[in-house]
Amino acid sequence: MCSNWPEPWNRHNRRFHPNIDDNPAASVNTPRMNHPIIRFDHATFGFPGTIALEDITLSIPESEFVGVIGPNGSGKTTLCRAVLGLMAPLRGTLRVLDCACEELRCHHRALIGYLPQKGMLDRNFPVTVLEAVMMGRYGALGLFRRPSGKDRDIARQALTQVGMDHHRDSALGALSGGQQQRVFIARALAQQPRILLLDEPTTGLDLTAQHSVVELIQQLHQQLKLTILMITHDINMIRSRVDRLVLLKTKLFAAGPPQEVLQPDILSQVYGKELVITDKDFVIVEDYHHH
Numbered sequence: 001m002c003s004n005w006p007e008p009w010n011r012h013n014r015r016f017h018p019n020i021d022d023n024p025a026a027s028v029n030t031p032r033m034n035h036p037i038i039r040f041d042h043a044t045f046g047f048p049g050t051i052a053l054e055d056i057t058l059s060i061p062e063s064e065f066v067g068v069i070g071p072n073g074s075g076k077t078t079l080c081r082a083v084l085g086l087m088a089p090l091r092g093t094l095r096v097l098d099c100a101c102e103e104l105r106c107h108h109r110a111l112i113g114y115l116p117q118k119g120m121l122d123r124n125f126p127v128t129v130l131e132a133v134m135m136g137r138y139g140a141l142g143l144f145r146r147p148s149g150k151d152r153d154i155a156r157q158a159l160t161q162v163g164m165d166h167h168r169d170s171a172l173g174a175l176s177g178g179q180q181q182r183v184f185i186a187r188a189l190a191q192q193p194r195i196l197l198l199d200e201p202t203t204g205l206d207l208t209a210q211h212s213v214v215e216l217i218q219q220l221h222q223q224l225k226l227t228i229l230m231i232t233h234d235i236n237m238i239r240s241r242v243d244r245l246v247l248l249k250t251k252l253f254a255a256g257p258p259q260e261v262l263q264p265d266i267l268s269q270v271y272g273k274e275l276v277i278t279d280k281d282f283v284i285v286e287d288y289h290h291h
């Protein structure tokens with residue numbers, strides 16, 4: 001278990017959720033910019049017989065919006081799983097929220113909201129929208145405390161933040177793909193996280209829904225000052241919105257402002273023939289939807 005718990009928890013909960021704050025003065029605080037909230041130092045992660053991420057050195061300051069790109073199998077999901085504490089580094093170190101604790105039960109993990117890659121969540125699970133979002137409270141509650149009226153308020157606040165409160169009594173399975181993604185984002189927000197990990201949140205959505213989900217994520221970043229890692233294949237949609245792009249192919253190929261990372265010579269090294277560069281856009285031609 002980590003030692004620096006629970007002080008940051010209380011302090012930051014207030015800061016990021018001003019509307020449900022009992023102390024209005026706290027909401028005017030701004031996060032400590034430039035303080036690394038995630039720090040990989042020569043970290044290698046893998047599975048038996050496979051190195052999924054090798055020798056990663058990367059610091060992510062608090063409140064940064066980071067886009068993570070790379071071909072299939074390049075280690076993007078592994079990066080999320082590592083930050084969540086689901087995988088320990090084989091070599092090197094990873095510190096999240098100033099803690100190198102690899103224990104899954106570490107309380108810091110409750111401060112990381114996670115939207116898994118499509119197919120990892122059962123979208124037909126027979127629950128209402130509000131019940132699905134309430135599940136986001138369980139990490140904060142622990143296993144044995146029953147949710148209270150305050151937890152319900154937090155869940156409804158999260159639904160309001162994603163524009164879905166009016167759907168709170170609908171069946172989750174009855175919603176469109178884009179609406180379901182909003183609900184899953186609300187579930188992550190109900191944790192009152194400091195870090196939000198989004199693994200391909202737009203994959204499988206139609207173009208209009210993709211745009212509206214990306215706009216929502218950008219807006220949440222601006223309003224809540226969350227640190228966001230968003231994995232995506234849609235380089236064009238995020239290049240003007242993220243603070244920094246991280247390009248993976250087992251190793252960290254590049255990390256920097258989008259215009260620095262999106263250089264044809266860097267991208268062609270990573271994507272090869274899968275990438276077509278037009279006048280102003282990058283088009284990945286491989287079919288990603290089979291994953």
Ligand SMILES: Nc1ncnc2c1ncn2[C@@H]1O[C@H](COP(=O)(O)OP(=O)(O)O)[C@@H](O)[C@H]1O
Nearest residue numbers: 047050051052071072073074075076077078079
């Ligand atoms: N559960 C697992 N067991 C064994 N190997 C895995 C597992 N999950 C991922 N891998 C391997 O790790 C590498 C990185 O995978 P992943 O992080 O899922 O890539 P991405 O999300 O970029 O597609 C791939 O070679 C993949 O085959």
Ligand SMILES: [Mg+2]
Nearest residue numbers: 076077078117
């Ligand atoms: Mg993946």
